[in-house]
């Protein structure tokens with residue numbers, strides 16, 4: 001561990017003790033060295049006894065800075081791991097970071113562009129539009145076409161800071177995992193690994209640019225989502241240049257109402273958008289926090305979403321998608337046996353799972369959800385309940401499924417906030433049913449054939465040759481088999497001959513011995529014994545030597 005890691009470790013420990021978070025570790029779980037470590041920090045006392053533990057954790061993370069704030073925000077969405085009070089407190093963490101010096105921003109931008117800002121842009125604003133933990137956003141006008149753009153640039157040295165914090169977090173998580181032992185619900189190592197992948201993805205702005213281009217292309221003709229144009233040749237690992245948008249923040253409900261936005265349509269479009277991204281495109285925006293979603297200002301009667309920050313995108317395998325859709329449909333049909341079977345078939349839970357017990361457990365958590373009207377049942381909560389149950393049956397929930405569940409929960413929450421009467425089931429059901437119909441039945445078969453058509457078209461001219469080659473190969477194989485059979489028969493024949501001679505020799509030897517003991521003529525006895533020995537020698541010589549065919 002480097003000096004800077006040790007120093008950071010000291011800062012983290014001091015902050016945790018200052019907020020009395022050592023009390024969270026149950027007395028019987030504390031490592032042996034704990035009293036010694038605590039004694040070294042005897043002057044640090046819990047100054048926040050009046051606050052709940054969840055609130056103290058939030059304050060500690062806020063104090064520890066951006067990397068911990070982001071971790072807290074991510075944790076707040078893991079309702080499968082945290083109780084409501086903890087999730088609620090962590091969700092309140094604000095990623096408000098003071099901007100960094102614009103001279104540094106200019107320097108970083110020019111290094112990436114390998115050109116001066118003034119040669120490419122007019123009106124570069126030194127006061128950032130926004131400043132977050134990882135990047136800072138400045139506005140400007142592109143000289144070449146006069147269009148308003150924004151430049152998103154990574155904070156200087158942010159990678160090193162994040163890597164150092166991640167290293168420390170991994171050590172702590174491993175230690176905590178050992179202390180808590182098997183069967184703990186928090187799974188610190190898994191959470192940190194999940195976080196590591198997420199945050200490292202956000203550090204590569206080129207990847208974010210490519211994701212944004214793909215999402216934009218998927219929704220080019222859409223009434224529901226707009227993704228700003230990316231200037232790909234001006235985008236690099238530490239810089240993105242993109243079209244500037246002027247939407248209303250989705251959390252600004254009063255501004256949306258003031259312009260007369262059709263909130264019902266907007267809420268429904270949100271749910272539709274999610275299902276389109278997951279099931280049609282298999283590419284969904286998985287970082288849907290309010291700072292990344294804006295609403296159009298023009299045509300408030302026909303509003304659309306504007307999506308920013310495509311750093312974290314999710315994809316699912318075809319199998320996962322299929323089982324997901326079937327799970328939802330089975331849930332709304334209250335077919336818990338089918339849900340259990342689906343988990344087994346998809347390999348989400350082991351084939352050795354006690355299916356009856358699993359079905360019962362699913363029923364216990366799902367059935368109470370039907371106490372409220374169908375319209376109010378949240379798909380995100382259904383998934384959450386299923387994952388929680390499946391975890392008890394050792395299902396390791398794949399990170400992409402957790403991303404999906406989190407996004408779904410967020411989208412539904414947003415929809416409800418915009419339009420509290422939103423009927424989730426009516427909005428999502430037709431979509432799922434249509435998708436399922438496309439997956440099974442004759443049309444699906446035809447579609448599959450159609451999608452494989454280019455492959456067959458390519459292979460068709462080679463078909464006669466392929467058939468000929470296969471027949472030739474078949475004959476060759478048959479020939480080889482015939483040779484093996486011949487060898488086997490020869491071997492059997494030799495083995496029989498040898499056995500026959502050995503048995504006959506034994507008969508002669510036995511007869512010779514009997515004649516000798518019965519005092520019959522010596523010559524007869526010796527003849528018998530001699531013939532037996534001769535036959536035995538012949539049999540021994542004739543035995544097959546090589547047992548391999």
Ligand SMILES: Nc1ncnc2c1ncn2[C@@H]1O[C@H](COP(=O)(O)OP(=O)(O)OP(=O)(O)O)[C@@H](O)[C@H]1O
Nearest residue numbers: 095130132134135137150228243244245291308309
């Ligand atoms: N194309 C744009 N047009 C106008 N404003 C933008 C644009 N892109 C980003 N912004 C502003 O900058 C803010 C931060 O952008 P973005 O979310 O991409 O940065 P970030 O560093 O990834 O932040 P976080 O990690 O907190 O999501 C947005 O909330 C928005 O206010």
